[in-house]
Amino acid sequence: MKxxxxxxxxxxxLSAEEVAASMDLGVRRFxxxxxxxxxxxxxxxxxxxxxxxxxxxxxxxxxxxIGPVHDKIESHFGIYEENGIKTxxxxxxxxxxxxxxxxxxxxxxxxxxxxxxxLIKAALDAKVTHILIGCGDSGTSDGGxxxxxxxxxxxxxxxxxxxxxxxxGDLPQxxxxxxxxxxxxxxxxxxxxxxxWHNILCGxxxxxxxxxxxxxxxxxxxxxxxxxxxxYAQLIWQHKGIDVRTxxxxxxxxxxxxxxxxxxxATLHPRFEIIMQYIQxxxxxxxxxxxxxxxxxxxxxxxxxxxPAEVARIAGYLGVPVIAITGTIGEGASANYTSGIAAYTSxxxxxxxxxxxxxxxxxxxxxxxxxxVRQIQVGYQIAERKYKxxxx
Numbered sequence: 001m002k003x004x005x006x007x008x009x010x011x012x013x014l015s016a017e018e019v020a021a022s023m024d025l026g027v028r029r030f031x032x033x034x035x036x037x038x039x040x041x042x043x044x045x046x047x048x049x050x051x052x053x054x055x056x057x058x059x060x061x062x063x064x065x066i067g068p069v070h071d072k073i074e075s076h077f078g079i080y081e082e083n084g085i086k087t088x089x090x091x092x093x094x095x096x097x098x099x100x101x102x103x104x105x106x107x108x109x110x111x112x113x114x115x116x117x118x119l120i121k122a123a124l125d126a127k128v129t130h131i132l133i134g135c136g137d138s139g140t141s142d143g144g145x146x147x148x149x150x151x152x153x154x155x156x157x158x159x160x161x162x163x164x165x166x167x168x169g170d171l172p173q174x175x176x177x178x179x180x181x182x183x184x185x186x187x188x189x190x191x192x193x194x195x196x197w198h199n200i201l202c203g204x205x206x207x208x209x210x211x212x213x214x215x216x217x218x219x220x221x222x223x224x225x226x227x228x229x230x231x232y233a234q235l236i237w238q239h240k241g242i243d244v245r246t247x248x249x250x251x252x253x254x255x256x257x258x259x260x261x262x263x264x265x266a267t268l269h270p271r272f273e274i275i276m277q278y279i280q281x282x283x284x285x286x287x288x289x290x291x292x293x294x295x296x297x298x299x300x301x302x303x304x305x306x307x308p309a310e311v312a313r314i315a316g317y318l319g320v321p322v323i324a325i326t327g328t329i330g331e332g333a334s335a336n337y338t339s340g341i342a343a344y345t346s347x348x349x350x351x352x353x354x355x356x357x358x359x360x361x362x363x364x365x366x367x368x369x370x371x372x373v374r375q376i377q378v379g380y381q382i383a384e385r386k387y388k389x390x391x392x
Contacts, residue, residue: 002035003027003373004284004320007294008043008307010327011137012099013358014365015047016040019294022362023325026369027292030377037284041307044194044271045136046099049091052132053078055278058089063122065115066150068096068139069105070166077119079126087130088123092253095119096146098139098215106216108141108208109169109225113256117150120264124185133260135195135253136271141168141212141225143201143232144259152182153263168208168254171228177239179263191266194274195252198304201244202230207251210301215254229255236262272310282314290376291315292369293341294325300332303339312340325368327361345372 005027007019014022020038027036042051053060058080067073078089093099095115098106105111116133123131140146145155145165155163156176163173200206208217208226217225233245236258244250244258249268251257260266285291293308303309312322324336324344336344347364348357357364 001031001290002037002288003290003292004037004039004288005292006039006041006281006284006307006311007292007325008041009046010294010296010361011046013296013327013361016042017047018362019365022365023292023294023369026366027373029366029370030373034373037288039279039281039284041279041311042134042275043136043307044092044134044196044275046091046093046097048134048136048194049076049078049089049094052089052278053080056080056082061122061126063119065095065118066112067115068101068111068113070112073100073115075115075119077123079128085130086126086128087132088126088128090116090119090123090131090133092116092133092135092256093137096140096253097137099137101139101215106139107221108139108167108212108215108217108254109221110167111140111142111215112146112165112167113140113142113144113254113259114146114150116144116256117147120147120151121183124183124189129189131189131191132274133191133193133266134271135193135256138253138256139215140256141208141215141229141254143168143171143229143255144257144263145171145232147256147259148179148263151186151263152179154178154181168225168228171232174232174235177235179240182263186264191260191264192274193249193252193257193260193266193268194271195249195257195268196305197248197268197270199249199251199257200246201250201255201258202226202233203246207255210251211254233258270305272305272307281311282318285315285318285320288320290373291320291322292325292372293322294365296327297330298324298326298328298333298336298344299330300335302333302336308341309336309339316340323372325365325372327357
């Protein structure tokens with residue numbers, strides 16, 4: 001039997017590589033001789049820069065920046081060269097990710113993407129001609145305003161005073177956008193962004209209403225943030241002539257996608273489209289008997305471009321069944337059956353605290369993978385017995 005293991009990471013808990021290793025351990029507990037292929041996946045979030053640089057034999061560069069809660073942190077970006085093009089790889093999660101926001105400070109009205117702009121400037125200082133940005137696992141919802149400030153954009157209030165936008169809560173104060181001092185080197189650099197193509201900035205399915213609760217916003221704060229981002233989008237339209245309200249990918253990373261569109265003229269791409277340029281999975285899946293994938297939470301949003309659904313789409317085209325292992329099963333998870341996932345299971349088998357679940361995640365992932373292949377073995381046995389009865 002050949003089993004291909006293609007998981008994403010468990011956010012704030014385990015990297016994709018760690019999840020893959022745990023799944024492999026579980027499979028081999030059942031049968032140490034089974035053929036397994038591990039293909040840890042990235043989705044633009046945690047581990048994006050390190051993985052791309054490793055594939056391209058580049059290097060990671062440390063950089064001190066302002067983190068999401070306005071303190072100094074040590075972050076990084078990657079550099080690699082290919083065909084005469086020097087590329088910087090920036091991972092939003094490594095500078096303004098949710099993992100960097102202490103639980104007591106999780107409020108997207110007060111977190112900033114300023115550090116993302118600092119990393120872009122550091123990449124420009126390194127004389128790159130191409131910047132690849134991974135948007136995912138963010139702890140912010142400032143529409144990329146913090147990033148824009150770091151690059152030289154100035155936001156003014158009604159009295160023409162320069163504002164210090166410290167988070168999504170400050171956006172309504174903006175009356176005028178001045179980008180006359182934006183870093184001129186941006187004009188000579190191609191910026192590509194790997195993002196969730198289905199995320200939009202505004203409206204009922206806008207980033208505030210869909211993702212702000214996960215970042216610590218109360219229902220009242222969600223509506224406040226939705227209003228603030230509408231105001232921000234209107235200003236961008238007035239001063240830049242760019243409609244970011246419902247542009248595909250504009251809501252990525254709390255609206256960082258919109259800020260990148262408006263102020264750096266970046267091109268947004270479906271994240272799987274970008275990732276597949278670096279990690280080829282079709283050749284691994286061909287000829288496999290089973291694909292095991294994984295994600296921290298499986299719910300109604302998973303079919304909208306998340307790794308398990310994209311893996312299932314490719315595997316389905318190649319006629320290989322997919323089982324997903326997840327940390328938690330969220331609302332509307334059954335929608336994943338229509339995306340090509342044949343079955344899914346949670347590693348959590350009884351009520352447990354989040355702290356304990358995260359502590360035991362690696363062992364429980366192994367247990368779930370072992371259980372999955374044992375259940376498949378039962379299916380083989382049933383099919384074999386049926387076959388024998390039919391030929392008697």
